[in-house]
Amino acid sequence: MAQFDDTAKRRIRFQTRRGLLELDIVLKRFMATEFDQLSDEELAIFVDILALEDQEFLALVNQVESPKRTDFEPLLAKIRHNK
Template sequence: MAQFNETDKRRIRFQTRRGLLELDIVLKRFMAKEYDQLSDEELAIFVDILALEDQEFLAIINQYQTPQRADFEPILHKIRTA
């Protein structure tokens, strides 16, 4: 399992700046409320989620599309409820 230091966490935080305003708004709330409490395992999954294209990510957040990986769901739930 990957271990994330403060530099890694700052890099991930920067990656949350997206091309879609809707994603920026949702991710800003998530980052303020939940990000600092994520475990290294959750951070690794979050990094994989951030690798999604903006349109796919937004469709999954809005539950118009189902993620291909089941392990995304707990983090997606935290993002949706933040």
């Protein structure tokens, strides 16, 4: 499992800047309240979620689509909690 040091966490923070305002707002709130408490396992999943296209990511956050990976769901629930 990957270990996330401060440099890796800064890269993740940069990746939360998205092209859709709706995602920017949700992720800004999530980052302010939850990010620092994420485990390395959750951070690895978050990186995979951030690799999704904006439209797909937004559809998962809004529960318009279901995630293809079941391990996404707990973290998506945390993100949704900050909507």
